[in-house]
Amino acid sequence: MTQDKAPAASAKDPLVVFTPSGKRGRVPTGTPVLDAARRLGVDLDSVCGGRGICSKCQVAPAFGQFAKHGITSNPDALSAWNATEQRYADKRGLPEGRRLGCQAQILSDVVIDVPPESQLHRQVIRKSASARAVEMDPAIRLHFIEVTPADMHAPSGDAERTAEALEAQWRISGARPALPVLRTLSQALQDGSGKITVALHHTHVDQPPQIVAAWPGLLDGDAYGLAVDLGSTTIAAHLVSLRSGEVVASAGRMNPQIRFGEDLMSRVSYAMMNPGGAAQMTAAVREALAALAGELTTEAGIPPDRLLDMTIVGNPVMHHLLLGLDPTPLGQAPFALATSSALDLGARDLGLATLPEGARVYLLPLIAGHVGADAAAVALAEDPGASDDLVLIVDVGTNAEILLGNRSRVLACSSPTGPAFEGAQISAGQRAAPGAIEAVRIDPATKEPRFRVIGCPLWSNEDGFAEATAGRGVTGICGSGIIEAVAEMRMAGLVDARGLIGSAAQTGSARMIPEGRTHGYLLHDASASVGPRILVTQADIRAIQLAKAALYAGARLLMDEMGVDEVDRVVLAGAFGAHISPLHALVLGMIPDVPPERVSSAGNAAGTGARIALCSLAARRRIEAQVHQITKVETAVEPRFQEHFVAASALPHAEAPFAHLRQVAPLPEPQFNAGDSGGRRRRGRGQASETI
Template identity: 70%
Template sequence: MTDTKDPLVVFTPSGKRGRFPAGTPVLTAARQLGVDLDSVCGGRGICSKCQVTPGYGEFSKHGVTVHEDALSEWNAVEERYDQKRGLKPGRRLGCQATVQRDVVIDVPPESQVHRQVVRKAATARVIEMDPATRLYFVEVDEPDMHEPTGDLERLARALKREWEIPEIRADLTLLSKLQPTLRKGKWQVTVALHKSHRDAVASVIEIWPGLHEGGLYGLAIDLGSTTVAAHLTDLDTGEVKASSGIMNPQIRFGEDLMSRVSYAMMNPGGDVEMTAAVREAIDTLAQEIAREAEIDAALIVEVVLVCNPVMHHLLLGIDPVELGQAPFALATSESVSLMARELGLEAINTRARAYILPCIAGHVGADAAAVALSEEPGKSDDLALIIDVGTNAEILLGDKTSVLACSSPTGPAFEGAQISSGQRAAPGAIEAIRIDPETKEPRFRVIGCDLWSDEEGFAEATASTGITGICGSGIIEAVAELRMAGLMDESGLIGSAAQTGTSRCVAEGRTHSYLVFDASDTGGPRITVTQGDIRAIQLAKSALYAGARLLMDERGVDRVDRVVLAGAFGAHISPLHAMVLGMIPDAPLDKVTSAGNAAGTGARIALCNIAARAEIERTVRQIHKVETAIEPKFQEHFVAANAIPHKTAPFPELAKIAPLPNPSFNTKGEDPAGGGRRRRRRG
């Protein structure tokens, strides 16, 4: 596996890679790299658990070009399985396909043993209900030979008489069922009408004989670059009936947004591939969430979507190439209203409507607009800094006087990618960690278990999931804890065993790693925090902090009154660890709060209240966008923020509650294990 001539295999979404001799089964490569790929049949092509999707074309992010012959041709086992049970287009069986040349291989969620926990649950919120799509019960005049009018015209007359609906329209699929429905209901029917905030004419979405009491539902979807989260919402009560999420399948084309733009640039038709992948994922998610809530998917009559600009363009089938270069022009920044089926949503009502919130600017999208709708910084008396943390972070700073916005390319490290023992949030992943500053010993908690690792019953409680790796919130806390325990200095260097007094600091070449958990003697994982991991987190947090500071500079302030952490990350990390790391500017800890999935909440507000759509369309025009890519001070702030928590900012509020030790592990020529002698100074 060390021969550089061997083919390179890159697995997504984990990012794990290695070189393997030609002819190595994909499943074997996955197991040797510790990739989470399921298989229960011993590689005989029976269970289908090891399905994978190879990617072809130019992957600049991974530095590899994948040719059509990167994997072996279909064999008889795959052919037989496809005939009997069916394989999705593009899928291969990992136990049968063998590596022939460099290849990028995506492991879909259903093929993962420890499936992703999409931590974007709906946040409880009081919303004034006035949805765009509502039910109306009417009694329609029967046809009369002496007054020759059509059934649709008499339905319109009834709606105007009983509900003051001025005008309606209906498409051909609705017209074809209108007459039998009216007669079955004995001229009493319930109609679902969609009223746009821009158009006085209402559209008939559905019609039922008599009184329909089955309810109406909508989907609020937060389409992120890493995950897609959906909330199935009752359009009468606003109640969230079910929340669900899946990984964004576009990860196989690139973990971050610019990688996907690059893929579209380098591969003709690459944008079409990514559009098809995400539309299929959303349609599948809609089916699954309806099944989970035990409702008829045909009762889902409206969809509201929020997403960043690159996702926005790829969802709409627009090539995102212009977003990859200055001046980062959007095809449209306005809200978009269209038929849901135009976005490939076939599982829900065939006449369902879709609404996409407006984008703020080329790198600040509809998801940031949704956060603004949810958190309302423009209505705040105090100066609020709102950070929606993700692969591409959106940042808002404002109060009643003005609101500023920017985006910051944090990358996928916060999601557990690019981390040596990193993984997505799934049962068995370390999500929280504490290091005793005296003994330097760790204790941790994993997803799926409420116990800490030093509590009685932990081993039994985690026997089924195991301890598999460390996810985004876990690595954030681990780095902050290393700093607080004096095992890592301000620059991010981990000390040696001799310098720190603990054998958990292990030499790895010229640097050191901290050993969190080791089950290698029983065939389990060895989980460490490496110097490379810390560097990845430093880069991510520096970009986040620099974006926030840039907005503060624009506003002319050195402090903010409060900080709101939004997104899945914000709900799963303590303000203390975020502050120690220097992800956010210094503030009193009681003024640092979590808003949960604020983008998803904003989508639900727009779904449940038609006036909110007009409001956010007005609001985004008043938000001032700051472009980090062309601001010289961004790089200055970024470099200073590489230190933990910061090179020059004093962080007085943090010092009150968590004074940090100040070791220095820069050996300046010493042996990395701490045993070398200093160079003799010339004198």
């Protein structure tokens, strides 16, 4: 079925929500999933044209109650397993829970996940590893030893003689092998003629280390660790040499839990409303971590048995779901944590079967019920408590972690920004992938836009752009793109301070398209070639306003607690910080007003903190102590949060003057009326209306 011949859907037809893209829409009953994906612009691969041969269109339907989406997705939401799927499963196999998108038909409301391998354009996980000098002091260290042979006249075990060799040759006392190593130690000694390399896992200086791996002879190469930033939307992992600290490979993928809910409270709700729902989410994220570990060792050409340590940071809900702990207490006051302490576990305790049996996992401590190990990792990486000036550190994702501090005091909170900054809940929004608009500029005189898409260095008005993007086209707009688009519209006078979009008559631009009682700004139109028509709609503006107001309100609460009205500098962390200019962040009022040159990017600070902890036992001990010194501010029960939120809904703010911003970017001050398509605007109370 081609897109232009598809029958129109009605309000009674099934609603389908695709994850991780977040795209949704109604389709006629009986529409194949593959056709629904094409109709809604979802990135679902197919090579055979829907004949059930290539299996590229595999999807994973999710069942249960999804309060965030307003959907109850039942097992009979898709048509029954058919002969084509059975034939393919018999010949090549289909993972449990998967369906072929070209065969499964949509019969009722349903949530459908498109796994990474079925996505035509691989998602871009923009959480790269930044360089950071770290004094190497890893928990896992390699030691070559020569073990005395067994002597029937002085009997002792292989484990005991190995421990004696470590004490004699390395002055390491009391080392004992973990049970998995004990099973293989004798063979390693035999194969190495008594000469072996052992990996020791150190915890505290007053505790003996544990032998977690052994190889015959002198090991050629290093041991490795994995630093993981377990975000609610994306998972980023860095494979690190535990000898040099060098990042040898990095990879990322969408968090598969997205199919259960885009934000944290949606996932808590799913766990509450669906028996076994928490276990489903636990299994999904553990499977993703195991797959990432295998992917990275393969990419780096490293034997899997060398991956012996892992550090993981994430917010409290991600932390609890990974551990298999009940997340539902985090959904309501007092937001009780099952544990806030750092944890040192065996990888097999977390079901990470692709890692060696002796591999270890360290989870950084949590700060509070809504301020997790990711915020602790940011504090470890950026160390606000060592700053002479007052620094605000903002790590933005679906849930924002905010730190404010200097040498005298450090405060922390989280703020529920939602998925709009990730491109979700946006009319033409999508995750960051090739073809997505990532940067926007609007000429304030002509109101004409130009933009850049992921995968192409050219701007849309430059020669060669059409040819360079012809293969995949312009597919949608990601988080950084919609943020810049809204800020540029504000600077061009297309949006007023309240967030209302003007009409064509009010703005003088034919790109303002009526949409009922509101308007949208036409950013890109490829409908003539059956491509997307990308608008920035009034609903998109509102979604960004809600997200940025929550972010600003959280920062403002910390400033209230600190007793200040200004900060000295702002550090933007995460993918947001790396891809949004300080000017656009200030125009939207996402952060408190500072001179733009006092806004800097820290890259993926949470991931950096995870790498520091991976490479340094001292850093682990340091952050374990520091979290007890951080003052937690709970936004969910703070009375002033709503007051700050309302004022921060304006662009950039209803009350704060943003004097530093206005020195570098004077903002037009139109006032548009919702539903007014004529050529008049109100100037404000007591002022005459003016024709434009």
